[in-house]
Amino acid sequence: MRRKGTCMKQRLRRHIVLIGMMGAGKTAVGSELARRLRVPFTDVDSEIEAAAAMTISEIFARDGEAFFRDRETQVLARVLGGPPGVVSTGGGAWMRGENRELIRAHGLSVWLNCDLETLWHRVRQRSTRPLLKTADPKGTLAALIEQRYPVYARADLNFPARPADSVETSATRLIEAIHAAEPELLEQR
Incomplete structure (x- = not known):
């Protein structure tokens, strides 16, 4: 008998897009999640940075957010056109209708839903968040939450974060939630 959360041979029918x-x-x-499902993992922000040979903060500073968002859509389309895997998007990717359509056409969208205090605890010491380079970064984060959460709520699956959960526990819970929401997504072999 296989323990919950262990690796199993599966075939992913569509992307899982976080x-x-x-x-x-x-x-x-x-x-x-990708490790457990034995599928590729792609971080769209990392792909953009690799293609541009600069950080997202540098792209924002040099070319602006609109330029970055266009590159984000291009990279997302390329990634989603490949073999199914787990894809991590930037926080603003889902806000663009074109990206939502791409994701819906190629995958299951999963919103990792976190409260303000948990997010603030995780990002407050990082200088790599260009949208938080303001006089009041926590207030900016709260404003982004107010703006984005109604749009994030359109995702196929709303996965509430539990701040005390480890990454491993979260991945186990997420696999269970995906199986419950869309059992045909994962074909066990």
């Missing part, structure tokens, strides 16, 4: 705010755990939980 959306949510910066600090929600998309990269950490996504990479663990």
